[in-house]
Each structure stands twice: as C-alpha cells, then as structure tokens.
Amino acid sequence: MPRGKPVTSSSAPKAIGPYSQAIAVDNLVFLSGQIALDPQTGNLIDGSIREQAVQVFENLSAVAQASGGTLQDAVKLTVYLTDLGNFPIANEVMSGYFTEPYPARATVQVSALPRNAVIEIDAILALS
Numbered sequence: 303m304p305r306g307k308p309v310t311s312s313s314a315p316k317a318i319g320p321y322s323q324a325i326a327v328d329n330l331v332f333l334s335g336q337i338a339l340d341p342q343t344g345n346l347i348d349g350s351i352r353e354q355a356v357q358v359f360e361n362l363s364a365v366a367q368a369s370g371g372t373l374q375d376a377v378k379l380t381v382y383l384t385d386l387g388n389f390p391i392a393n394e395v396m397s398g399y400f401t402e403p404y405p406a407r408a409t410v411q412v413s414a415l416p417r418n419a420v421i422e423i424d425a426i427l428a429l430s
Contacts, residue, residue: 305325305327306325306326306327306332307325307326307327308322308323308324308326309322309323309324309325309326309368309369310322310323310324310365310368311364311365311368312341313341313364313367313368314336314341314361314362314364314365314368315336315340315341315344315361316344317334318339318344318416318417321334322334323365324365324368324369326369326429329428329430330426330427330428330429331369331371331375331426331427331429332424332425332426333362333365333366333369333424333425333426333427334424335380335382335422335423335424336358336361336362336365336422336423336424337358337415337416337417337419337421337422338353338354338355338357338361338421339357339361339417340357341361341364346417346418346419351385351391351392351420351421352391352394352395354419354421355391355395355396356395358422358423359373359395359396359398359399359423362423363399366425366427369427370429371427371429373399373400373425374400374401375427375428375429375430376400376405376425376426376427377406377426377427377428378405378407378425378426379396379405379406379407379408379423379424379425379426380407380408380409380410380423380424381396381407381408381409381410381421381422381423382409382410382411382412382415382422382423383409383410383411383412383420383421384411384412384413384414384415384419384420384421385411386409386411388420388421389409392409392421
C-alpha cells in the first residue's frame with residue numbers, strides 16, 4: 303500500500319528532521335507541525351506569541367497551497383503551546399485565517415517545542 307505523496311513548498315521552512323512538510327493520501331493532506339521558522343533563513347523568528355502564531359499560519363498556508371488547497375480546507379488542527387496563557391492570542395490570530403465552519407481543533411500545553419518556539423500547529427486538509 304502506498305504511503306502517500308510528499309508535498310513540499312519552498313515558501314515554507316524545510317523540514318528540520320526526517321519528515322515531510324506534508325503527505326497527501328487520496329483527498330487528505332497531513333501537514334506536519336509548523337513552528338515560527340523564517341522560510342528564507344530557517345531560523346526561528348524573534349517575536350511575540352502573536353508574531354510567532356502569524357508565522358506558523360503563514361507556513362501552514364504555504365504548504366496547503368503546495369498541496370493544491372488552502373487553510374480553508376483544514377478539517378482538523380492541533381495547537382501546541384508552551385503556555386496555555388497564550389490561548390486567547392492564538393485564538394485571535396487563528397480567527398484571521400479561517401471562516402466558519404471552523405476546523406475541529408485540539409489545544410495542548412507542552413513543556414517545550416523545537417528551537418524554543420512557543421507555538422506549533424499541525425493540520426489535516428480534506429481536498430475536494
């Protein structure tokens with residue numbers, strides 16, 4: 303059974319480990335978690351939770367576009383925060399990238415994220 307087709311975007315950061323930016327299987331696209339890496343430098347942006355969240359959604363959007371979709375095709379998100387106190391800001395930023403019906407979502411607090419990021423988000427898209 304095929305494992306799916308890799309999806310890559312030069313407008314999103316390259317994977318920093320042995321994984322793909324996304325994998326497409328039939329009409330589903332599984333986007334790997336994105337942190338606030340600058341696609342040009344590969345470095346974590348220096349910014350607030352708001353600025354990091356915006357960069358994360360921009361990175362996810364670039365990978366979604368490379369798959370032939372958009373963030374509006376997202377059916378599930380998982381948001382990882384190092385501080386649940388940042389939950390309201392993450393919600394506010396997210397509301398600027400989605401319209402109803404919103405994707406399903408889980409949000410969890412984690413002790414740490416790669417490169418000392420404060421937010422990471424992964425997504426599942428369902429393409430028509």
